[in-house]
Amino acid sequence: MNLEIRRDSMYWHVKRNDLKEIISSLQREGNYWEGQVFLTKRxxxxxxxxxxxxNSNDEDEFDIADGQFTLSISDDTFSLLEEYSVIVGKYCTPFSHELNDL
Structure with missing residues (x-):
């Protein structure tokens, strides 16, 4: 899996099983889900x-500090991510996506 993180967007370049694994491995903790991704670079x-x-305010945000990547998304956005996992699993195609376009 490859995450390309920019100032106002995050691109997901994933294989079909990677996104399904991320969605299914998220651990519910109160009002958020938590997970980990292992990346290889050089x-x-x-x-x-x-x-x-x-979020209750329907805004999508993310922040990176000390190796911790925090992504805040609305209920609708999370539903879309779940739908994408189904679509990617069904059609076997990776994709790139900007959070701002959700």
Whole structure:
């Protein structure tokens, strides 16, 4: 899996099973889901921890600090991510997506 993170958007370049694995492995903790992704870059491995928050204000945000990636999304956005996991699993195609376009 490859995450390309920019100032106002996040691109997901995933294989069909990667996204399904992320969605299914999220652990519910109060008002957020928590998970980890392992990335390899230049033969070094990085562990990326992240939390998905369900916002009441319908705004999508993310922040990175000390290796912790925090993604805050609305209920609608989370539903779309779940739908994408089904679509990617069914049609076997990776995709790129900007959060701002959700």
């Amino acid at each position: 033969k070094k491995e990085y562990k990326l921890s992240f939390r998905v928050f369900l």
